[in-house]
Each structure stands twice: as structure tokens, then as C-alpha cells.
Amino acid sequence: MRKVGETTLILDLASLEHNYNYLRSKIDFETKFLGVVKAFAYGSDMVTIAHKLEQLGADYLAVAYVSEGILLREAGIQLPILVLHPLASNFEDLIEHHLEPSLYSRNILNQFLEAANAKKQKDYPVHIKFNTGLNRLGFSEADVNFIAEETKRNECIKIVSCFSHLAASEDKNERDFSIDQINSFKNLSSNLMDKLGYAPMRHMLNTSGIINYPEAQFEMVRSGIGLYGYGNQAEIDAELKAVATLKTIISQIHEIGANQSVGYNRAFRSSHNIKSATLPIGHADGIGRQYGKGKGVVTINNKKAPILGNVCMDMIMVDVTEIDCKEGDEAIVFGTEKSAEKFASNAGTISYEILTAISQRVKRVVTGA
Known part of the structure; x- marks a missing residue:
């Protein structure tokens, strides 16, 4: 999977072909x-x-x-x-x-x-x-x-x-x-x-x-x-491959002291010293406010980073206290390893909604053609 330098939706046509062939195999030839x-x-x-x-x-x-x-x-x-x-x-x-x-x-x-x-x-x-x-x-x-x-x-x-x-x-x-x-x-x-x-x-x-x-x-x-890549049933999801992977990067890392807040309306307040990372993706890109306050989780260097406080229009802040990371590192919102269904379910919604919500301003990159 290619590295990105901005918020990017990577589309894998080889996965689309796999899914098409799998579904075709379930029906008669004619x-x-x-x-x-x-x-x-x-x-x-x-x-x-x-x-x-x-x-x-x-x-x-x-x-x-x-x-x-x-x-x-x-x-x-x-x-x-x-x-x-x-x-x-x-x-x-x-x-x-x-x-x-x-x-x-x-x-x-x-x-x-x-x-x-x-x-x-x-x-x-x-x-x-x-x-x-x-x-x-x-x-x-x-x-x-x-x-x-x-x-x-x-x-x-x-x-x-x-x-x-x-x-x-x-x-x-x-x-x-x-x-x-x-x-x-x-x-x-x-x-x-x-x-x-x-x-x-x-x-x-x-x-x-x-x-x-x-x-x-x-x-x-x-x-x-x-x-x-989604079959509405866990056993079918296992047979399919996610076509879309949503990636972004860390723009800045902050040290947040005890009793400090993060984001609009001070929706997150720290009880102890933590480290936050700001990512250039927000509700204008399709990550709705329902994913804020820890319900949405991204992956950075194979570790989970929950969203802190409210989702902003163009940014989210995530908790990277326990993650060895730096500015410029990638963050995966959803994709092959962590499905859109899993990302959506944490906020009480479905893969259809998060997939179709991704803004047209997000760069598309096609692979596997």
C-alpha cells in the first residue's frame, strides 16, 4: 500500500475484481x-x-x-x-x-x-x-x-x-x-x-x-x-476485500498537560499528561461529529488512536500518548486491516454511511488496475 502525504482515499481495483469474481461464483453462469x-x-x-x-x-x-x-x-x-x-x-x-x-x-x-x-x-x-x-x-x-x-x-x-x-x-x-x-x-x-x-x-x-x-x-x-468489500455478515466480510482505504497524516503533535482541554467546546479534558496528534481530516471530509469523543478510532503505526473531543470541520485530534510516532506519520482511518464497518459500528452506524460520506475533496488514488 502506497504511502501518502495528504488525506487520500486509495482504491484497489484488484480487490474489486476479487469481490466481483466471488459474487459471480455464487450465481449460475447464465x-x-x-x-x-x-x-x-x-x-x-x-x-x-x-x-x-x-x-x-x-x-x-x-x-x-x-x-x-x-x-x-x-x-x-x-x-x-x-x-x-x-x-x-x-x-x-x-x-x-x-x-x-x-x-x-x-x-x-x-x-x-x-x-x-x-x-x-x-x-x-x-x-x-x-x-x-x-x-x-x-x-x-x-x-x-x-x-x-x-x-x-x-x-x-x-x-x-x-x-x-x-x-x-x-x-x-x-x-x-x-x-x-x-x-x-x-x-x-x-x-x-x-x-x-x-x-x-x-x-x-x-x-x-x-x-x-x-x-x-x-x-x-x-x-x-x-x-x-462488505457483506453485512462477518463470515462474508472475511471472503471479501475492502476496495477503499482512507489514509491521512499527522500534521502536528501536542503535549497536553493535566486539566487542559482539546478542541471545540472543550469536549475533551485531560485528567493527566497526554500527547495528541492533529490530523488533516474532519467532518467536511466525511468524518461526522458522531465519531468524536472516542467513538472514532484511527490506526497509527499499528496502534489504536481514539479521537479526542469534537470532530472539527477540517481536523481531528487523536490520543497518541502510548504510540511512538512523529509528525508526517500515516494514520489509517479504515481499510483492509480495519474495516469501514468496524470504524462505523463504534459510532452506532454502518459501513454504507461512512463510505458514501467521504467528500469529493479527498484525493483519490487508484491502484491494482
Whole structure:
């Protein structure tokens, strides 16, 4: 792992390839694979990750919003791109850049039909989202006839997939709920296909679903967090490799006497003599205030250094009393040896949040290409 001279997010594409191959090994050869690259590819680098997934043989990509898909198209990505939460105000741009919308309600379907007809489209690829229990986005059983009738009446669109989302695929205590979701989706998709007279692809499994419910892989699976090295289960985490490592350096070391304070609001007060190190990373870089007061811990020279007091906008101060270190030494926030999941869990949150929070001002360096 390269040494850094500033706060840097190191992205290891060899680890991404390992994770992709591991997840692929859990599904049938003919099952298609969709890589989720929304939110700057879970806080990493969307364009770099998308190019690598395209090279590795992924069949589809998914983003949250149209603007993300446009960024990929402008970077030369040719794979089909599913937009998971398109907004009607962006439909003209979506069509112009050959992005594929998830249609999840009668209102959004009608608005897309209007846009597609205005653009004189024929058989434009769309995806139908069913709500089977997550209760976030999606059509219900009562909408199946409407979807089929509108699709048949309008030659401007063609349904290329229908899909749903498991709410608790990583939680074995919720297995009955997940099975109910899968069965509900089977019924909904079969009903739609019967009424359409053709069979779109079906997909429901996320990363944890791929591991725990391979019997429900249908024609395609979707993976987001697993590609970046996290499986929501300790035994799966052990099989994956963290793609992103967040490193920074020690800017200054202070000797703090007894009864002195550190940082804003004097949130840390020493009871004895200690040594603190200031690092150039803060909540403007994605290390939120919830990691302050000892909940966030970085690693310096293979030893733990808890955050002292409140996180500042551009800096944190950590306790290095028991660490042999000097100004310019590296500090690892998370990575291969200490996962983002572990760093996040100390503050009562999850790997998704810390990964996607990393600011775009943090330098990205790509390795393992």
C-alpha cells in the first residue's frame, strides 16, 4: 500500500475484481450481474469503478439519479444503465443519454410515456419496480393490469425487467419475511408476464440476497456494497476485500498537560499528561461529529488512536500518548486491516454511511488496475 502525504482515499481495483469474481461464483453462469455504482460508487470513484466492471464483464450498471448516469455516459461507459429513482423533470436527458428508468408508480409511468411519445421513441427499455414489503418505492398488485394495458397501448416503451428489493436479506431472523417477499415477487412478475405476453428479466437479490437466497436469483442479481468489500455478515466480510482505504497524516503533535482541554467546546479534558496528534481530516471530509469523543478510532503505526473531543470541520485530534510516532506519520482511518464497518459500528452506524460520506475533496488514488 502506497504511502501518502495528504488525506487520500486509495482504491484497489484488484480487490474489486476479487469481490466481483466471488459474487459471480455464487450465481449460475447464465445469470446476469448488475453492479450498483450510485453515490460515486459508494463513495469511491464512479467512473473508475464502472470502467472496471465493464471490463470484468458486468451486464448492467445501476445509479440512483439521471445525473449520475449522464456522468457515466460522458465518460464512455457503454453498458446498459438502470436509473433507480428517476425524476420526471429529467426524462428528456435520460432518453438523450440512453439511460433506462425504473418506473415505480402510475404517475411516473404516465409521465415517462408522455416524454417517450414526445421523443418519438419505440420500444424504449424500461424497468418495473414492485413493492413487496420494503415500502419505499414500487407498484402494488392492484397496478398489474394498468401496467400491462399501458405498455401494450404505447409502442414507445418495452419492459426489459421487473424487480423488487429485499428489506432484510442479511438478517436470518427475518428469513420468513424475506421468503414472503420472494414469493410475492414471483406472483407479481408471473402475473405481469402473462398479461404482457412476453417475459422481461427479473431481479430481486442484493448482496446479502445473493449469499442467503441463491434460489431466487431469477435472470439477474444486483450487488452494491459487496463489490466494495462488505457483506453485512462477518463470515462474508472475511471472503471479501475492502476496495477503499482512507489514509491521512499527522500534521502536528501536542503535549497536553493535566486539566487542559482539546478542541471545540472543550469536549475533551485531560485528567493527566497526554500527547495528541492533529490530523488533516474532519467532518467536511466525511468524518461526522458522531465519531468524536472516542467513538472514532484511527490506526497509527499499528496502534489504536481514539479521537479526542469534537470532530472539527477540517481536523481531528487523536490520543497518541502510548504510540511512538512523529509528525508526517500515516494514520489509517479504515481499510483492509480495519474495516469501514468496524470504524462505523463504534459510532452506532454502518459501513454504507461512512463510505458514501467521504467528500469529493479527498484525493483519490487508484491502484491494482
